[in-house]
Structure formats: C-alpha cells, structure tokens
Amino acid sequence: MNWQSYLKNFKSYLTLERSLSENSIEAYLRDVQKLWEYLEIAGELDIQPETVTDKHIFNFFYYIGELGLEATSQARMLSGLKAFFKYLLLEDIIKNDPMALIVSPKIGRKLPATLSFPEIERMLDLIDLSTNEGTRNRAILEVLYSSGLRVSELVEMKLTECFFDIGFLRIIGKGDKVRLVPIGRDALHYTKIYLENIRNQQSIKPEAENHVFLNRRGNKLTRVMIFLIIKDLAAKAGVQKNISPHTFRHSFATHLIEGGADLRAVQEMLGHESITTTEIYTHLDREYLQQTIVDFHPRSRKR
Template sequence: MSENSIEAYVRDVEKLSQFAEIAKHQPKPETITERDIMDFLEYLNDFGLSATSQARILSGVKSFYKYMAIENLIQTDPTHLIESPKVGRKLPDTLSFPEIEQMLEMVDVSTPEGTRNRAILEVLYSCGMRVSELIDLKLTNCYFDIGFVRVFGKGRKVRLIPIGRDAIKYTKIYLETIRNHQEVKEEAEDIVFLNRRGKPLSRVMIFLIIKDLAERAGIQKNISPHTFRHSFATHLIEGGADLRAVQEMLGHESITTTEIYTHLDRVFLEETMRSFHPRENRLSSVSKYQSAGSK
C-alpha cells in the first residue's frame, strides 16, 4: 500500500484506541466487543462526521481486526457483522473548508456590522463553540495574549478553548474600531459582540447572519450556527486530531466517564488546534513558505 494509505489506516485504529481509552481507561484490542464498535461509530456520528467518513474509518478498523484474526491474536472479530453506515442517512450538515472561506469572503468588512460579523464567523469556526456560548462571551474571559477564551457551556460548566490567530485578529479589529466607539448598555458592558443599539446579540440574529451569508455564497445546505461547530469538529478529526482533545474543546457530555479530559493541559489543546485546524494549518504553511523565501 502507499504511504498515505498506511498512515490513514493507522489513524483509524488510533481513533478507536482513543475512544476505548475514554470509555474503558485500559483498552486492549482483544477486549473490544461488537457493542464497543457500534458505540464508536455513534461517537463519530455525534461529532458530525459524514457517513462516508465513518465508513472509511470503519474500513480501517475492519482491516486491523482481519490482520488480528490472521495472526491468531483474537478468537472473534468484533467488526465481522457490522455494516458500514448508510450514506443516505440523515446527518448534520457540515461545511467544507472552501465553503467556510466562501462565506467569509461574502462579509462586507467596510461596514460596522460586517466587521463584527467577520469576527463572529472566525470565532465560531476557530473555537467550535455553541451559539449560546458565543453571545455570552465576555471581554474579561478573552485571554488573547495566551490564545484562549473561557466559555460557560451547558449547566454553566466552564472550559478553556484555544482561539486561532485569525479569530483573534478580526475580533481585535472589531473591538478597537467598532465596539469601543459604541454607546454600550449597562447590562452589556462585558459582552464581546453587540448589536447596533449596544445590546447583546440574540441567537436568532446570529442565525440570520449566517443564513444570509450562506445564501450569498451560493451554498445549498441547511446552514446554522451549529454547522460551524460540526465543521470545526469534523475538520479537526478528519485531519488526525486526538478525539479527547476535540471533545474537551467542544465541551461534549458523555455517558462514559469524562475524568480523563480533566488531565488534558492547555498546551496540548492548543497544539491540537494549531496542528489540525485548516485555517491554522494554512497560516503555518504560509509562514514556513515566507521563512524559506527570506532565506
């Protein structure tokens, strides 16, 4: 097989290993059951991965267990009776990286609302946060100097999320050129994103902004703020990111224990986002190219 194919198969098995570690803490290939494989596929589906992506990962896992059986390392193949996900089943829509960039290009940054909206989209895609977390984002919880924001998720659970360079750049532009010159209402003094009356934005307003940009970009998909969250997770996972790190950044609840996630430190989460997020990868490639050119 080609080097790329081998790397892809290894990544597929690593994803199963990471999931087993999350669920069982002491994973062993020979102790994985058919139920575990089904739970693994459901886990991938919850991240918004397409049926095609799930089927490709399952193919890699099946090949691994076929090898285990040939080598007499297992008695029963847990993947034997599991069928690939049906391509036609209903899954959350995700945007491709080019579609994300198309929508960003539709924003008119020459207007105050456009400057704000560009920052909003950058933050949604960079952080994978829920729309409720975005509209509640506070100035005092933005640590741009270290590249993190603090958000309050479901049940008011607090988590730190890495924020990308573009998101920081456009949010700072919005804060310095637009928000700093607004008359801000008392209840919104610490809120990052405001409407033209100096009040916090509503969930509906974020939805309408994104719907409008998707239509103008000619994207024929059911797009909502949550689509950016699914796209964030999908692009990181398909790029090879560690499942535990992505789950930590998303703030996902799980029926399995989540104790393991508390041991993931800030540096690990930041490195995951920088290494596997498409926009961060693009910036790194440009940076390396420019460095090489200067030499």
C-alpha cells in the same frame, strides 16, 4: 503484543501486501489510533485488538458521532477499521470479526450537514470588511469555527472572559460548566479589529457593556441574528446545504479529528461530558489544547 506493535505490523501489511498509497496507509493507521484513544477514554485500558468486541466498536462510533464527526467521515473511518480487523483475521490473531455486524448507516447519531474547509473559506471571503457589520460578522464566524462554540455561548461571550494574551476564552456552557477554549489565530485577529475599531465607537446599552458581539443598537446579538447571518452567507457562497451556527461546531470537530487531533482534546474543547463512561474525565492542560488547534485546525496552517 500491544497496540503499537499491531499498528506497526498492520502498516507493513498495507504497504507490502495491499500496496496502498502513503496517504491511504496513514489514514487507516489514524482510524485504528482513534479507536485505541477511545478505549483509553472509556477506561478500557486492558482491551487489546484481539479482545475488541462489536459493542466496543458501536460505542466508539456513537462517541465520535456525539463529538460531531459527520456521517461520511464515520463511513470512511469504518473502512479503515474493517481493513484492520480483516488483517487480524488473516493473521489468525482473532477468530471473530467485531466489524461483521457494524453497518455504516446505523452507526452513531444522524448529524446536520458539515461544511468543507473550502466552503467555509468561500463564506468568509464573501464578507464585506469595509462595513462595520461585515467586520463583526467575520470575527463571529472565525470564532465559531476556531473554537467550536455553541451559538448560545457565542452570544453570551464576555469581554472579561477573553484572555487574548494567552489565546483562550473562558466559556460558561451547559449546566453552567466552565471550560477554557483556545481561540485561533485568525479569530483573534478579526476579533481584535472589531473590538478596537467598531465596538469601541458604539453607544452601548448598560446591560450589554460586557458582551463581546453587539448589534448596531449597542445590544447583544440574538441566536436568530447569528442564524440569519450564516444563512445569508451560505446562500451567497452557493452552499447547497441546510446549515446553522451549530454546523460550524460540527465542522470544527470533524476537521480536527480528520486532521489527526486527539479525541480527548476535541472532547475537552467542545465541553462534552464523557459519553460512554461515568469515570471522572481527566482535563488536559492549556498548552496541549492550544497546540492541538495550531497543529490540526485548517485555519491555523500556514498558507
């Protein structure tokens, strides 16, 4: 049997024998799907459920940890995989459980706090859009959350690298590696308002003429300034977490993965190298990445 057949039978088991809710069943199936996706990314195309080892499982959790999936989400995903391999044991499909030695706190890398979607919305709603700085800050946070940028990438965003007509940003990341990243609907909306109504009225320093986000003196923003903006909003929103601009990057990845987005698409948008394999990574087309944002990002869903 192939993975699809195993998933179909696993769904029947969860429905008939475990009597789980539809939401729980979908979550468990999604967890197994993510493991399957990872094995394809890692070049393990011949691995079937009965040949998965604890090493595959450990590498999978290391991978999603590097993508930004928070510890609590990793723990929940662990439960789904444990249920799947328990089912395979019950059916005599496997003799040894690859999950037996996998302990939740030991999996992956410890990550900074991740914001929930309501926390992010609370912070966004507290921004005073009647001020120039407030309009700019709303655009900044929307871009951080909708595109998963590093703070260094945000402060270096260039006007000539913004392709708003097709909904993409051209980002130069670590090691001067270039990637195209979709920009979300709300991020695009507030960025255009900032550019057309605020930035256009500023006196801009020559060295900052191509930078998107500027301070009140017409120079590019610093990383520290972005950090302070976020810290201040978090305090006003009552967010009791130690957060930074990178928290928005982790939240972007976590919310996409939890929503069902393809791991490869998330990896591509974050600009990560393939983590557990040296094989050349196959880049995904622009339309697929953009559709991933539309389908799975919380800020893109109809409200």
